[in-house]
Amino acid sequence: MSNPQPVGETGPVVPAGLVVPALPSEQEMVDEIDRDRRHERYLVRAALVATLVIGVALTVRARWG
Amino acid sequence: MNALTAIGTWVCLAFVIVGAIPVAVGLYQYLLVPIHPWRNHYRKAAPYLPRVSVVVPAWNEGAVVGTSIDRLVRLEYPPDRLRVYVVDDASTDNTPDVVLERAARYPGRVFHLRRENGGQGKAHTLNHGISVLLEQDWTEAVLIMDADVIYRPDSLRKMTRHLADPTVGAVTAYISEGSARPRYLTRFIGYEYVAAQTAARRAQNVLGVLACLAGGAQLHSRENLEAIGGRIDTTTLAEDTVSTILTQLNGRRVIFEPYAVVLAEEPEDIGALWKQRLRWGRGNVQVTKRFAGLWFRPWKHRRLGGFSFGLIWFSVLLLPITMVLSSIGLIGLFLLGSDLAADAFRATWFLAACTYLFITTMTVQIEPRTGRRSWREAVAFPGLISLLVMATAFAPDLFFRTIPGLFGLELTAIGEDCVTLALYAWLSLCMVAAWLTKRVEKTRFGKVLAPTLMYVVGYGPLLCAITFDSYIKEFRGAAQVWDKTEKVGRVMA
Numbered sequence: 001m002s003n004p005q006p007v008g009e010t011g012p013v014v015p016a017g018l019v020v021p022a023l024p025s026e027q028e029m030v031d032e033i034d035r036d037r038r039h040e041r042y043l044v045r046a047a048l049v050a051t052l053v054i055g056v057a058l059t060v061r062a063r064w065g
Numbered sequence: 066m067n068a069l070t071a072i073g074t075w076v077c078l079a080f081v082i083v084g085a086i087p088v089a090v091g092l093y094q095y096l097l098v099p100i101h102p103w104r105n106h107y108r109k110a111a112p113y114l115p116r117v118s119v120v121v122p123a124w125n126e127g128a129v130v131g132t133s134i135d136r137l138v139r140l141e142y143p144p145d146r147l148r149v150y151v152v153d154d155a156s157t158d159n160t161p162d163v164v165l166e167r168a169a170r171y172p173g174r175v176f177h178l179r180r181e182n183g184g185q186g187k188a189h190t191l192n193h194g195i196s197v198l199l200e201q202d203w204t205e206a207v208l209i210m211d212a213d214v215i216y217r218p219d220s221l222r223k224m225t226r227h228l229a230d231p232t233v234g235a236v237t238a239y240i241s242e243g244s245a246r247p248r249y250l251t252r253f254i255g256y257e258y259v260a261a262q263t264a265a266r267r268a269q270n271v272l273g274v275l276a277c278l279a280g281g282a283q284l285h286s287r288e289n290l291e292a293i294g295g296r297i298d299t300t301t302l303a304e305d306t307v308s309t310i311l312t313q314l315n316g317r318r319v320i321f322e323p324y325a326v327v328l329a330e331e332p333e334d335i336g337a338l339w340k341q342r343l344r345w346g347r348g349n350v351q352v353t354k355r356f357a358g359l360w361f362r363p364w365k366h367r368r369l370g371g372f373s374f375g376l377i378w379f380s381v382l383l384l385p386i387t388m389v390l391s392s393i394g395l396i397g398l399f400l401l402g403s404d405l406a407a408d409a410f411r412a413t414w415f416l417a418a419c420t421y422l423f424i425t426t427m428t429v430q431i432e433p434r435t436g437r438r439s440w441r442e443a444v445a446f447p448g449l450i451s452l453l454v455m456a457t458a459f460a461p462d463l464f465f466r467t468i469p470g471l472f473g474l475e476l477t478a479i480g481e482d483c484v485t486l487a488l489y490a491w492l493s494l495c496m497v498a499a500w501l502t503k504r505v506e507k508t509r510f511g512k513v514l515a516p517t518l519m520y521v522v523g524y525g526p527l528l529c530a531i532t533f534d535s536y537i538k539e540f541r542g543a544a545q546v547w548d549k550t551e552k553v554g555r556v557m558a
Contacts, residue, residue: 021139021140021141021218022141023141023142023143023222024141026112029112029222029226030111030112032223033107033110033111033112033226034107036107036223036324037102037105037107037108038102040101040102040105040107041102042430043098043099043101043102043267043431044099044102045430046098046099046426046427046430046431047095047096047098047099047427049426049427049430050095050422050423050424050426050427050430051423053422053423053426054419054422054423057418057419057422057459060459061459061460
């Protein structure tokens with residue numbers, strides 16, 4: 001068994017018949033990083049909701065526990 | 066006698082406090098997660114597309130490796146900057162045929178490397194491939210993955226963007242459970258991965274130190290791989306953790322990228338999960354011993370040796386022991402006739418209940434897709450019995466009046482003592498119950514009973530029981546074999 005092409009040799013840049021997804025432009029990738037960074041703020045909302053749930057549980061305990 | 070009682074009381078109380086530490090540390094980790102929007106690596110990330118060599122270790126992976134290769138060559142990445150090296154570890158199935166067919170289909174991009182004498186484990190297989198690609202100047206970064214994982218199209222370039230910062234040595238992705246039709250156990254695993262990766266590893270990003278690069282998705286810069294010896298550790302069962310620690314000890318950062326998503330196939334039965342996690346657990350014990358001079362010594366390494374990271378590391382590693390200590394402490398206080406027993410029990414489980422509510426509510430929001438798919442497993446993660454015990458922290462009469470009352474019963478004094486002792490012992494008994502669940506799975510009625518028991522006993526206790534087993538196996542010096550997890554190609558392609 002051997003490789004069709006020796007290891008380390010460079011083949012065609014885009015093999016025939018291969019559908020290669022479009023690579024975003026550099027600016028699009030910069031925007032994507034910024035978008036991902038800003039999207040992280042959803043974690044704050046998640047933490048606030050979690051805190052609220054604990055608050056409800058403690059209230060229930062204080063009232064009826 | 067009074068002095069002895071006092072000493073016994075303090076010792077028991079100390080045990081209970083030690084038992085509560087992992088719970089508090091779990092909550093602490095989750096409180097770090099909402100800081101991630103401000104303490105992350107995105108400001109130093111930039112579009113960067115180095116020449117990446119992908120190393121895929123494969124032993125009898127014919128069912129899955131073809132799809133993985135197909136997805137790799139279709140990544141949103143410049144085709145002339147990506148090469149795939151499948152290291153065939155003397156497979157006896159059709160793996161060589163599948164890989165060679167792909168090598169012919171994608172010439173110059175996919176390569177088949179064959180080890181004629183295999184079976185030494187994943188690390189040896191990886192080293193065979195790494196030695197080949199480091200011989201060439203072409204490689205600027207190395208992606209180490211598993212044969213069964215499927216990379217989302219944008220995942221690799223979302224990882225490489227962090228390597229634009231030369232202080233970063235390695236980047237890891239989020240490994241998501243990827244079955245098209247998950248069974249109960251894979252839904253538990255899916256939820257666990259959200260908690261253990263997208264939450265816990267974000268917290269570690271905040272601390273600036275990572276415990277482990279996921280074995281199925283670790284991207285190293287060439288400089289980093291060469292700095293850690295140009296090879297993967299072969300002396301432990303946790304080679305990915307060793308690489309992570311060595312990278313950071315060498316002064317480079319390790320980053321978790323939550324938006325680089327990789328789908329993986331996970332075990333569908335408890336036996337296979339036990340085998341996989343036992344390997345991970347034993348690996349962690351070995352890593353702890355190997356870096357024994359590092360923990361809680363910030364002067365050795367500011368972050369790896371830091372107090373926060375040490376607490377996180379040992380809270381996971383020693384969780385089963387702390388659970389047993391907690392039970393011993395509570396029962397001890399009860400037998401000593403101390404009034405502290407009930408207070409300590411309520412305080413422990415009250416903390417556990419608050420932590421559970423916070424962690425569960427956050428986790429299902431962090432990854433809403435898994436949250437929707439696995440909400441039952443999220444709720445039942447600690448087990449329905451543990452949930453009832455937690456509920457006693459909020460409603461102390463639950464086990465003594467309410468539940469017996471439902472059946473028209475009233476507990477006698479002896480009955481109350483028995484229930485009390487059972488509640489105090491549950492933190493230890495739950496691991497025994499989890500082990501029994503594994504045993505039940507092998508029986509004739511296992512397919513029906515085991516899932517039910519898993520929800521009742523809990524997935525968390527199962528993981529603790531496996532960790533406990535890993536101590537025993539390490540202590541006994543059991544043979545260090547690489548028990549591969551069987552993969553059949555269930556991941557959504």
